[in-house]
Amino acid sequence: MAIKSPPNPAPILTSLQPAKGKLTSQLKQKLGFGLLTAVSTFTVLPIIALGIFILVQGIPSISWEFITGYPREGMRAGGILPAIVGTFYLTLGTAIFSVPPGIAAAIYLSEYAAENRFTRLIRIAMINLSGIPSVVYGLFGLGLFVLFLQFGSSILAASLTLSIMTLPVIISATEEALRSVPQSFRVVSISLGASRWQTIWRIVLPQSLPGIITGVILGLERAAGETAPILFTGAAFFLPRLPTSPMDETMALPYHLFVISTQVPGMPVQIQYGTVLVLLVFVLGMNLTATVIRSRARARRQW
Amino acid sequence: MVNIVMEKIVIDNLSIQYSDGVESLQGINLKIPANAVTVLFGPAGGGKSTLLRTINRLNDLADVAKCQGRVLIDGENILEPDTDVINLRRKVGMVFSRPVPLPLSISKNISYALEVAGERNKARLEEKVERALRQVALWDEVYDRLNDPAIALSGGQQQRLCLARVMALEPEIILLDEPTSALDPISTAKIETLLKELSASITIILAPHNTQQAARMADYAAFLLQGELIEFGKGQDLFLNPTDKRTADYVRGRFG
Amino acid sequence: MTTTRPTSTQNLSLEKVLSLFIRLAGYLSVLYVSLICLFLLKEGLPALREVEGESLLGRVWYPIEGYFGILPLLMGSLVVTVGAALIATPLGVSTAVFISEVAPQWAKEVLKPLVEILAGIPSVVLGFIGILVLSPFFRQAMNLPTGLTAFTGAVLLGWAAVPTIASISEDALNTVPRAYREAAMALGATHWQTIWGVTVPAARSGILTAITLGLGRVIGETMAVMMVTGNAPVVPEGLQALFLPVRTMTATIASEMGEVAKGSTHYHVLFFIGITLFILSLIFNITAFALSARKIKRSERLLS
Numbered sequence: 081m082a083i084k085s086p087p088n089p090a091p092i093l094t095s096l097q098p099a100k101g102k103l104t105s106q107l108k109q110k111l112g113f114g115l116l117t118a119v120s121t122f123t124v125l126p127i128i129a130l131g132i133f134i135l136v137q138g139i140p141s142i143s144w145e146f147i148t149g150y151p152r153e154g155m156r157a158g159g160i161l162p163a164i165v166g167t168f169y170l171t172l173g174t175a176i177f178s179v180p181p182g183i184a185a186a187i188y189l190s191e192y193a194a195e196n197r198f199t200r201l202i203r204i205a206m207i208n209l210s211g212i213p214s215v216v217y218g219l220f221g222l223g224l225f226v227l228f229l230q231f232g233s234s235i236l237a238a239s240l241t242l243s244i245m246t247l248p249v250i251i252s253a254t255e256e257a258l259r260s261v262p263q264s265f266r267v268v269s270i271s272l273g274a275s276r277w278q279t280i281w282r283i284v285l286p287q288s289l290p291g292i293i294t295g296v297i298l299g300l301e302r303a304a305g306e307t308a309p310i311l312f313t314g315a316a317f318f319l320p321r322l323p324t325s326p327m328d329e330t331m332a333l334p335y336h337l338f339v340i341s342t343q344v345p346g347m348p349v350q351i352q353y354g355t356v357l358v359l360l361v362f363v364l365g366m367n368l369t370a371t372v373i374r375s376r377a378r379a380r381r382q383w
Numbered sequence: 384m385v386n387i388v389m390e391k392i393v394i395d396n397l398s399i400q401y402s403d404g405v406e407s408l409q410g411i412n413l414k415i416p417a418n419a420v421t422v423l424f425g426p427a428g429g430g431k432s433t434l435l436r437t438i439n440r441l442n443d444l445a446d447v448a449k450c451q452g453r454v455l456i457d458g459e460n461i462l463e464p465d466t467d468v469i470n471l472r473r474k475v476g477m478v479f480s481r482p483v484p485l486p487l488s489i490s491k492n493i494s495y496a497l498e499v500a501g502e503r504n505k506a507r508l509e510e511k512v513e514r515a516l517r518q519v520a521l522w523d524e525v526y527d528r529l530n531d532p533a534i535a536l537s538g539g540q541q542q543r544l545c546l547a548r549v550m551a552l553e554p555e556i557i558l559l560d561e562p563t564s565a566l567d568p569i570s571t572a573k574i575e576t577l578l579k580e581l582s583a584s585i586t587i588i589l590a591p592h593n594t595q596q597a598a599r600m601a602d603y604a605a606f607l608l609q610g611e612l613i614e615f616g617k618g619q620d621l622f623l624n625p626t627d628k629r630t631a632d633y634v635r636g637r638f639g
Numbered sequence: 640m641t642t643t644r645p646t647s648t649q650n651l652s653l654e655k656v657l658s659l660f661i662r663l664a665g666y667l668s669v670l671y672v673s674l675i676c677l678f679l680l681k682e683g684l685p686a687l688r689e690v691e692g693e694s695l696l697g698r699v700w701y702p703i704e705g706y707f708g709i710l711p712l713l714m715g716s717l718v719v720t721v722g723a724a725l726i727a728t729p730l731g732v733s734t735a736v737f738i739s740e741v742a743p744q745w746a747k748e749v750l751k752p753l754v755e756i757l758a759g760i761p762s763v764v765l766g767f768i769g770i771l772v773l774s775p776f777f778r779q780a781m782n783l784p785t786g787l788t789a790f791t792g793a794v795l796l797g798w799a800a801v802p803t804i805a806s807i808s809e810d811a812l813n814t815v816p817r818a819y820r821e822a823a824m825a826l827g828a829t830h831w832q833t834i835w836g837v838t839v840p841a842a843r844s845g846i847l848t849a850i851t852l853g854l855g856r857v858i859g860e861t862m863a864v865m866m867v868t869g870n871a872p873v874v875p876e877g878l879q880a881l882f883l884p885v886r887t888m889t890a891t892i893a894s895e896m897g898e899v900a901k902g903s904t905h906y907h908v909l910f911f912i913g914i915t916l917f918i919l920s921l922i923f924n925i926t927a928f929a930l931s932a933r934k935i936k937r938s939e940r941l942l943s
Contacts, residue, residue, distance in 0.1 A: 109831035116737040123734050123801050124753045130768060131756075181664040188665030192658070204928060205668040210852065211924040212675065212917060213859030215889045219896070219913040223678035227901065244671050251668070260814065264483045271441055272496035272548065273473035277654040282499065287486055298759070305761025308861035308889070312896050334763040338862060341767050349771075356764055367759040371752050 138357030141350040147358070150320045155340055156348060160355055165322050166235075166330035167304055167362060170314070173239025173326070174246055174303040179296055182250030186292075189251070190258035191280055210248035214308040217245045221313035236326040238314025242303040249302065253295020257288035290377030297370035305363045307334040317343075333359040391417035391556060391586040392438065397452035399433055401445065406433055407610045411452070419602035420578060420587045422618070424594060425633065429607040431590040435558045438588070439475040440468045456556070473500060476549030480561040480592070482541035484533035489525050492533045492544055493551045500552070515551040519543040519577055539570025546577065556586045564592035575600060594634060598622045606630045679917055683910030690908060700872035700886070702895065707908045709915065711872045715789070715885035716916075718875050719864060722793025723800060723857045728850055730797070731804025735846070738805070739812035740834050751809075758802035766866030769795045774867055781882065787869035789885040795867055796857045804853035811845020812838060851924060858920055865890035888912045 149159025193199040221241030231237040261284050269279040285292075307315070316329040317339055323330040337355050340347045392415040399408040408430045415421045423431045436442040437454060440461065453460045461471055473496070485492050493515050494508045502508060512529070516522040521543045525536070533544055542562060549557055559578070563571040578587055578600065591597040597604060601618030606627070614621060614630045625631040686695070690707045697708025738750050773795060774786030815838050823833040839846065869884020872891070892909050899905045 105829045105832060109829045112831045113741050116733050116741055119730055119733040120737040120742070120750060123730050123798070123805075124750055124757075126798070127753050127757050133772075181667050184661045184664030185667055188661045192661060193665060202665060202668055204925065205672040207851075207924045207928050208672050208921055209668055209675075211855040211859070211920040213861065213889055213920060215859070215861040215892050216675075216679070216913045216916050216920075219682070219892065219910055220675045220678050222896070223682050223910070224674060228678070244675075247671070248668065256810070262483075264479070264481070265485055267441070267444065268479065268483045268485060268545075269495070269499075270444065271439060271472055271477040271479075272499070273469050273552065274496070274499040275469055275654060277657060278499045282495070283485060298755075301759050305759070305763070307761070307763045308893055311893055334761050334862070337767060338763045338866070341770060342866060352767070356767055359761060359764060363759050363761055364756055367755055368752075371755055375748075 134353060134356055134360065137350075137353040141354030142357060146351075146354055151318065152320075155318060155336075155344055156346065156351070160331075160333070160336060160358065162319055162322055163331040163333045163336040163355075164358065164362070166316075167333040167359075169235050169323060169330060170239055170242060170310065170332055171300055171304045173235055174242040175296075175300055177240055177243030178246040178250055178299065178303075182247050182296070182299070183254050183292060185247075186251045186254030186258060187280060190255045191276065191284065206248045206251055209244070210252070212245075214245060214306055215311075217241050217309040218311050218313060220244075221309060226313055232327065233312070233316075233329050234314050234327045235323055235330050236314075238310040238330075238332075239326075241309045241313045242306060245306070245309055246299040246303045249299035250296055253298065254288070254292045257291025257295065258284055260291065261287045290373050294370045294374045297366050297373075301363050301366040301370070304366065305334050305359070307332075307338055310335060333362065389417040390414045391456065392588075393453075393455040393458075394434075395453040395455065397434075397437065397454060398449065399430075399437060399442070399447060399451075400449040401433075402448040403446065406430055408433055408437075409610045411612045413605055413612060413615060415586065415588060416603055417586050418582060418584060420582045420589055420600050421603040421605065422597045422601040423588065423590045423605050423607055424597040424601075425607040425613075428609070430610045431607055432560055434607070435477070435560050435588060435590060437462075438556070438558055439472050439477055440466070441472070441477065443468065473552050474554055475556040475558060476552060476554035478542070478545050478549060478557065478559045478562045480564045482538060482545050482565065484536070484541050484544055487533060488530045489533045489536070489544065490529040493548050496548060496552050511551050515547040516544075518550050518581075519547040520573065521547060537570075539566050539573065542566060542570065542574060543577070546574070550581075554585065556588065557581070559587065559589045561590055561592040563596065571596075594636070598634075606633065608633070675917070679910060679914045683907060683912075683914040686904065686907035686911035689904040695908070695911070698874050700891070702905045702908070705904075707904070709888070709908075709912055711874045712886055712888045712891050712912065713915070714875050715868070715872070716858070716887040716889070716919075718789045718881065718885060719792045719796060719868060719887055720854070720857050722789065722881070723797035724854055726794060726797025727800035727804055727853055727857065731801045731849070731853060732808055732846060734801060734805040735808035735812060735849070736834060736839065739809045740830075740838060751806075754802045754805050756802075757799070758806060760799070762799070762860055762863040763866075765795055765799050766863035769863060769867035783882055785869060785884060787867055787884055788882050789868055789875065790881045792864050792868040792885070792887075793881075795863055796860050799860070799863065800853040800857050803856055804849045807849035807852060808842070808846045811842035811849065814845070815841040851928075855920065855924065858916070858923070859889065861889040861893045865893055870894065888916050892916075 146159045147164070148161050150161055152158035189199070189202065193202070218241065221237055225231045225237035225240050226233055265283050265287070266279050269283050270276070274282065310332060314329055315335040316331050319329060319331050333355065337352070337359055340355060341352050392413075394411050394413040394415070397408055397411040401407065406428050411430075411434065423434060425431065433442065436445070437450075438456075438461075442450075450462065452462070454462050456471075456475070485495060487495060490509075490512045493512045494502075497508055497511060513522060516525065521540060524540060533541065536544060542565070546562075563574050566574070575596070578589065581587060582602065589600055591600060598618070601622065603616065604618050604621040605615040606613045606621065606625075606629075608629055614625060614627045621630065622634055625634055686707075694707055696710060697706065698710050699706040699708045700711050734750075734754065738747055738754070742750060769791060770787075774791050776786070777783065777788070777791050778786030819837050819841055820833055823837040824830070828836060864887050868887065868890065870886050870890060871884035872886040873883070875881070875883065875885055892912055895905070896909050899909065
């Protein structure tokens with residue numbers, strides 16, 4: 081766009097006047113920005129519409145009984161407490177099995193690992209893990225945890241399955257957060273006589289903590305909303321009591337929603353909307369927390 | 384006791400090569416006197432940074448393919464694999480070309496090194512923070528905002544903070560890698576004055592960012608060219624009467 | 640004048656234990672992938688023995704009668720994924736560029752959380768919306784016999800993949816140093832030229848990763864696709880097949896695994912489909928990794 085090698089070199093001054101090429105590029109920019117605005121609006125508007133729609137449809141069915149009661153009449157009446165509690169347990173179990181190793185693995189990749197063939201292998205494995213379809217995790221959980229290790233269909237088996245699925249999310253978010261801390265901080269810290277671990281613990285981790293927490297919450301949020309991995313590893317179709325041990329099967333909100341919206345004929349639509357609303361509040365509540373943490377951290381960041 | 388020059392650091396036939404082939408050192412022999420400013424100068428890529436980073440083993444972080452020879456500090460070879468590098472780095476402080484305040488408050492920036500060294504006594508920490516800040520003439524400018532983030536300071540203040548951070552450890556040696564390259568002339572002058580004062584009790588090795596600074600600061604000077612030590616001597620001698628033609632050319636601005 | 644320096648040894652044993660834990664955790668991903676391969680192969684390979692090859696590649700999926708042709712399922716997945724990719728990529732990257740480079744501050748603060756909310760919507764909720772809203776809408780708008788079609792699936796999944804692509808791309812764009820942009824502007828480039836000539840290329844590896852992850856979500860999508868694509872295991876032929884029901888591989892596993900006897904042929908074939916899905920995602924991800932790895936290397940050299 082800039083210089084099209086004119087046959088006679090133009091005097092320098094003309095370049096200060098609005099040249100033709102410049103005008104077109106200004107116009108292009110206007111059109112481009114307009115298009116981007118339109119596309120973004122088009123993407124985002126349905127989310128708002130959806131939120132309002134579900135809120136309006138779902139709120140009337142939310143009651144104390146719905147939140148704290150047990151399902152009755154073949155799930156066509158009563159509450160969804162077992163599903164709420166089940167999803168909470170599954171999320172907690174996933175966190176236990178995925179957060180500590182996930183953060184540690186990210187520290188390894190960002191702070192310890194040399195860029196060699198083995199590290200490449202780890203990265204390929206991670207990218208591979210994050211690409212594996214969720215239902216394949218379900219198959220794997222069925223094969224390893226439920227059948228081979230004989231955990232049976234249980235909260236334990238389902239949490240372990242979900243944790244493997246969540247691991248790459250946590251690792252890559254954490255690693256990104258760690259790497260965003262400027263290298264010069266590490267060099268300075270080491271030069272002041274801090275050990276590698278002290279540098280990580282006192283400088284790198286605090287600086288990347290908001291990013292790490294955000295990544296962890298987003299990973300767990302995904303696990304909380306997943307259905308496919310728990311289909312054959314721990315989710316119960318209908319179980320009107322609370323699980324008492326990690327070896328119990330459990331109802332879970334997402335699976336329950338699937339069941340009542342496709343598997344139960346004559347399901348009152350009110351209960352379906354109520355369940356969607358509860359599930360969304362659960363999941364999006366985590367999302368909101370993550371967003372708040374991140375935006376606060378960005379505002380406070382010193383580099 | 385009076386006229387004998389004490390050698391703080393003896394560099395003995397030191398050769399270093401990075402795995403990507405840039406900047407290297409070839410057979411450096413150098414005796415750095417105690418309690419004086421020794422200037423390492425020469426064109427970029429001559430090996431000044433590498434030499435500095437070897438003295439506090441910061442090069443351990445880099446991809447070094449080959450490292451031969453010895454670096455003796457008080458007679459002890461610090462290149463031995465069993466050297467306590469952490470204690471070494473506490474003894475040999477370093478200031479970098481860009482001021483890099485850690486993402487902490489002003490006082491925490493200074494107490495950081497003490498805290499990682501295991502100091503937990505608050506009163507003692509505060510006292511050392513104040514002393515270090517006074518040593519670099521920063522105390523009067525910041526005493527009322529010690530808990531503000533260090534990044535809020537001006538560039539010159541930041542660099543003095545970085546120097547104070549090193550001073551807090553009461554080091555025996557300070558390495559400075561073009562410490563004033565990002566600073567204005569006034570801040571530069573302040574740092575230079577400080578270094579001169581400190582050199583009464585501390586061995587200072589400075590890679591200046593230009594020849595004028597080298598000439599101003601040098602008690603002793605070493606001219607490095609493409610990884611080789613060309614000439615070493617007292618500051619005035621080297622800058623006024625260089626013996627090697629390459630040194631003379633460089634000092635008179637003929638190349639580089 | 641010698642000060643007592645506490646030695647660094649007191650923390651050393653703790654540091655060693657932590658380092659070991661960190662190292663082991665680093666290898667965990669490799670272990671998991673190996674285990675996944677192992678168990679998929681163990682449970683899936685018997686299918687090759689129990690079903691003749693021709694039948695596995697056949698056009699009929701009717702397990703009760705012993706027809707285990709996975710071609711219709713494969714094609715079903717392909718149609719939905721390609722459709723979703725065509726929708727998600729331009730929408731996602733545009734949204735990211737808009738948020739990161741163009742939008743005024745207030746718009747950013749509205750858009751970003753909204754996009755993240757979309758990312759957080761569980762696939763079963765999307766499926767629910769698909770059944771209740773999207774599919775009746777498409778059925779009426781296009782006068783179709785059913786709204787549960789490949790097209791509905793593609794639209795839903797494409798939309799669902801936008802936030803993954805957008806938010807990760809945006810993070811990548813944000814990490815491009817401001818100096819790059821300022822340099823380009825100083826050379827007389829317009830804002831628009833700077834975006835496409837400097838900023839986006841500089842964030843290329845992050846954007847590629849974003850697209851990979853977004854499409855990974857589409858390929859692996861199970862619940863939503865099972866709920867809205869009509870579940871008909873038919874080989875899609877021609878463009879009009881887009882508006883007919885299909886059945887993806889993921890949906891097949893999800894809907895049938897619960898009812899098969901462990902160790903039966905049907906069970907093994909479902910695992911075999913799992914292997915197929917696994918390999919597909921493998922090929923896809925390794926390609927994307929190879930594409931972005933070159934860029935990573937270069938930027939790491941810049942860092943040191």
